[in-house]
Amino acid sequence: MKREGSPFKGVMTVALKEAADHMTSARMHLIMLLVLLTAIGAVYGAINHIRDTTSEDPFLFLKLFTTAQQPLPSFASFLGFLLPLVAIALGFDAINGEYGRRTMSRLLAQPIYRDALLFGKFLGALLVIAIALLTLWLLMTGLGILFLGLPPSGPELVRSIAYLAATLVYAGVWLALAMAFSTLIRSAATAALAALALWLILSVFWSMIAPLVAGAISPVDPYNPMTLLSNFETQQVIARISPQTLYGEVSSMLLDPSNRSVGPIFMSQLQGALINAPLPTMQSLTIIWPQISGLFAAMVLLFTLAYTVFQRQEVRA
Amino acid sequence: MSDTVIEARGLTKRYGSNVAVNGIDFSVEAGEVIGLLGPNGAGKTTTILMLLGLTEADGGDVVILGKDPVRQPLQVKADVGYLPDSVGFYNNMTGRENLAYTARLSGLSHAQAAENIAAALEKVRLTDVADKRVSTYSHGMRKRLGIAELLMRKCRIAILDEPTSGLDPQSTRELLDLIRSLSRDGMTILLSSHILDAVQSVCHRIALFNKGRIGFLGTMEELAAKLGGGAFIVDVEADGIDLSKAVKSAKGVKSVTPDGDGQWHIETERDIRPELGRLIVQAGGDLRNMDLRRTRLDEAYDRFFKEYGNEA
Numbered sequence: 001m002k003r004e005g006s007p008f009k010g011v012m013t014v015a016l017k018e019a020a021d022h023m024t025s026a027r028m029h030l031i032m033l034l035v036l037l038t039a040i041g042a043v044y045g046a047i048n049h050i051r052d053t054t055s056e057d058p059f060l061f062l063k064l065f066t067t068a069q070q071p072l073p074s075f076a077s078f079l080g081f082l083l084p085l086v087a088i089a090l091g092f093d094a095i096n097g098e099y100g101r102r103t104m105s106r107l108l109a110q111p112i113y114r115d116a117l118l119f120g121k122f123l124g125a126l127l128v129i130a131i132a133l134l135t136l137w138l139l140m141t142g143l144g145i146l147f148l149g150l151p152p153s154g155p156e157l158v159r160s161i162a163y164l165a166a167t168l169v170y171a172g173v174w175l176a177l178a179m180a181f182s183t184l185i186r187s188a189a190t191a192a193l194a195a196l197a198l199w200l201i202l203s204v205f206w207s208m209i210a211p212l213v214a215g216a217i218s219p220v221d222p223y224n225p226m227t228l229l230s231n232f233e234t235q236q237v238i239a240r241i242s243p244q245t246l247y248g249e250v251s252s253m254l255l256d257p258s259n260r261s262v263g264p265i266f267m268s269q270l271q272g273a274l275i276n277a278p279l280p281t282m283q284s285l286t287i288i289w290p291q292i293s294g295l296f297a298a299m300v301l302l303f304t305l306a307y308t309v310f311q312r313q314e315v316r317a
Numbered sequence: 318m319s320d321t322v323i324e325a326r327g328l329t330k331r332y333g334s335n336v337a338v339n340g341i342d343f344s345v346e347a348g349e350v351i352g353l354l355g356p357n358g359a360g361k362t363t364t365i366l367m368l369l370g371l372t373e374a375d376g377g378d379v380v381i382l383g384k385d386p387v388r389q390p391l392q393v394k395a396d397v398g399y400l401p402d403s404v405g406f407y408n409n410m411t412g413r414e415n416l417a418y419t420a421r422l423s424g425l426s427h428a429q430a431a432e433n434i435a436a437a438l439e440k441v442r443l444t445d446v447a448d449k450r451v452s453t454y455s456h457g458m459r460k461r462l463g464i465a466e467l468l469m470r471k472c473r474i475a476i477l478d479e480p481t482s483g484l485d486p487q488s489t490r491e492l493l494d495l496i497r498s499l500s501r502d503g504m505t506i507l508l509s510s511h512i513l514d515a516v517q518s519v520c521h522r523i524a525l526f527n528k529g530r531i532g533f534l535g536t537m538e539e540l541a542a543k544l545g546g547g548a549f550i551v552d553v554e555a556d557g558i559d560l561s562k563a564v565k566s567a568k569g570v571k572s573v574t575p576d577g578d579g580q581w582h583i584e585t586e587r588d589i590r591p592e593l594g595r596l597i598v599q600a601g602g603d604l605r606n607m608d609l610r611r612t613r614l615d616e617a618y619d620r621f622f623k624e625y626g627n628e629a
Contacts, residue, residue: 005391013421021409102405106463108371109399110422111391315371316362 003113010112014120015127022090022128031089032132035082036139042078043140045069047147059257059278061152062159064144066255075140076251079167080244081203084174086132088195090125091178093188094118095310100188105315118310122179122303129171137164155257158281163254166288169295170247174199176302183306183313202242210239232264243298246291253288262287322347322474322505323368327377330363337363339529340377345507350500352516353509355526356622361509362402364526365476368507369399382473395423398467402478404459408452412443412462415451416469423470430469437468441495457488464495467504475499477508481515493519513618525621532621540621550616551583551590551609552576558602567596579605 022028046067050060057063068074073081095118098104107117137160145151152160178195185191201209214235221227239245249262257278279287323345330338338360345351353361366372368379370386370393379386386393406415413434420430438444441461446454454462460480467475480496481489496519500506510516517523517537525533525540533540553560560581561573569592571584583593590607597604 002388004389009391009424010422013418017418017421101407102401102403103407104405105371105399105401106404106406106419106466107422109369109394109397109401110419111395111424112422113390315366 005111005113007113007115008119010110010116011120011123014112014117015124018121018124019127022125027089028128031086035086035132035136038078038082039075039136039140040143042068042072042075043143045072046075047143050148059153059156060148060150061141061144061156062255062257064140065160065163065251076163076255077248079136080170080247080251083129083167083171084199084203084244085196086129087125087171087174088178088192088199090128091121091175092182092192092195094121094125094179095182095306096186096188096191097182099186108315114311115307118179118183118303118307122175125175125179126168126172129175130168133164133167133171155281159254159257159284162281162285163251166247166250166254166292166295169292169299170243170250172299173243173295173302176299176306180302180306180309183309203244206239206242206245210235213238229264236263240291240294243295246294250288250291250295253284253291257281257284259284260287262291320347321345322382323507324380325364325368325377326379328364328367328374328379329376330360330367330372331375336529338367338374341529341531343524343531343534345505347505348500348503350496350506350508350519350521352513352520352523353507353526354511354513354516354523354618355509356511359526360529361526362478365399365478365507365509368476369394369397371399395470396472397474397476398470398472400460400463400467400475400477400480402482404463406451406454406459406462409450411448411450412454412458412465413438413447415462416466419466420469425470433469433471434465437465440468440498441465457484457492460484460488460492461495464492464499468499472504474505474507477506479510480508481510481512489515513615525618527622540618549585549588549609549611551585551593551607553581553583553593553597553604554579554606555581555597556603556605558597558600560597560602563600563602564593564596567592 043064046064046069049067049069050063065076066074068077093100095104098107098117108114141152141160174195177198178191181191181195182188185194214231218227218230218234220231240249253259253262258276260273260279321344323343325344326342328338328341329336341360341364353364355361363372367374368381368386370379370390373387381393382396384393406412407418410418416434416437417430420434425433435444438447441464443458443461443465446458451459451462464475464477464480477496480492484492493516496506496508500519508516508520513523520537522534522536523540524531533543535543556579560583561575564570564573564581564583567589569586569589571586573584574582576582588609590609594604594607
């Protein structure tokens, strides 16, 4: 059965309203304060560290993102850990919140499709995250120039912008996840807890679970070195179910030009390679492309799940 | 003004094995005010949602303003306004901002929206509080804001689900006045309620829902005539006699209901007070009081659901 009219009518209205709501909400202010403080801490630590080792690296600017000074982790790993929290905070009550406020039936009685509501909410939250990320990125660049007196070079700029885009996709995965939970679960608090639980499992416990499962699936035989490889590969496949693993690989590849592979590498493959020589930006991107597509696919999949459930949902609470 | 704006045929909705709406037919003419009446769970809200295309019907079809709400939902929803049972607004926004949001969603231009909103708020007398947050509004003000939304969008048909539920008598009266004035301005209105009293004064026709069917559709007079049977009720106070037995056989008596402590309600076809008096005295009772009155509609309504309730 074909329906008439554009499903995108009203998307921008919903998106802008949602974005404005998020921008002014106390929830967003608190969590951005957290992110900002940790980011500044991480960058400050990195700057101190870089000062001591200035002459070692041609990609100093990128080092801002990846250098960690104990006890603080690097900016990139901070983002990988905290960004899901931001996305969940923005998305966990997207749909069930409308039911809770009893605005859902009134909204859907407006001449728009349900598609517009869900998509608009997703876009609105993503817009806010994009603005926050861009601000962080500019802040870092500014701090780098200010304290190191070093402007980023062209390749560095391209790499860090690609990193920014990948980060946005990563945030989109968690946002889609939070929105899927907000569609599936009627209580906003339960949806938030479910999303946070999954976040904890995937970002903290997954790295412990992966070797265990891999050991069960393809156990290591001490007399057969090939089993060691297959065990490692299984482990990697399982670890890559977590978006954090994918994102970690993307950021390590993009932010460190001397990285050549995300998987195991053999001596034969390194023959003739200039160890530690930087890869061209496009080569790094090519290596990491599957991970980026994986993240994107996860985002689309989760959004589709939310979409399908939402389309079939009864309007009355 | 006799064009049909809403036409429903064989509308059916099932939730699992439970049939919420079971083959409903009705039509609404332009400019009419129709009351959908019935107990909770009779299928009123489900019918409304199907009219709007917000719930997909399992059977039957609806034509609103010549369009199909399932295939052309945007065009239908642009002309049909809906005020849900428990209407909610964004508490952190003002009344005016809430309306501005829905105005943008329905595609009004900025200037047009501002003008319509101001006029609508004036009409529902919320202008004074328009720039206060909705969290400070009372229940009645929220309902009025909901009506302002329909006015602002200049809907041709308004569907109001339980507009008077939870309102105090004063607010109910104000809301009904508002509905009456909307109807005078040419809006076709469908409103649902489970209390007949509350809405009988504004409705041109009423549809009685019960267990997913429409048991009756027509004017108040037709309902009274259909159910009236005995159009009069005699309230009798007498001692020393059991009227239930004594009068039952009398001519013109439809039924006798005891009301405790020597009181009875006797339903009759005409004024039979003289005969009743004679009968009671002859049977040795002490007649103390006898009052004749017309059947009230809400009694008729109650009886309707008693009589027809077990059929469906």
